[in-house]
Amino acid sequence: MKSKIWVEIIISNFDMSYKDLSKLIGVQPTEGENAGDLYKSPSGKEFILGLSSWTLESMLAPYAPIEEQIKDILNRIKNKDGLKEVSKKYPLTLNIVIHMSDLSPFIGWSNDIMHELAKYNFSWGLDISVEK
DSSP states (O other): OOOEEEEEEEEESSOOOHHHHHHHHSOOOOOOEEETEEEOOTTTTTEEEEEEEEEEOSSSTTTHHHHHHHHHHHOSSOOHHHHHHHHHHHEEEEEEEESSOOOOOOOOOHHHHHHHHHHTOOOEEEEEEOOO
């Protein structure tokens, strides 16, 4: 497995269409689904989604530093006031995914990034898998 790192923000369990959510914050998601949509998994299994989900992934290379990927996402959000409005109603998660076999990435970011994330009440998660 080739090592890679990517960062995404996820907004879930909202009561509007993901397209309306996109308009509110001023950027199209990498992936968006509405509760009640029919979803087909990669294995071909179909089911009805129970929750709405909106995901925006970094557009940087999958080995770029974590802080740069976070900046990329935050810079692409055109309506920061809209994001703040959304953050008061729905959970926002910064998800950092690290799949590694040949690198040991620095996991951290500056005070400026922490301050920016705190404005929107982001929780964050870390998904690390190591292959030997």
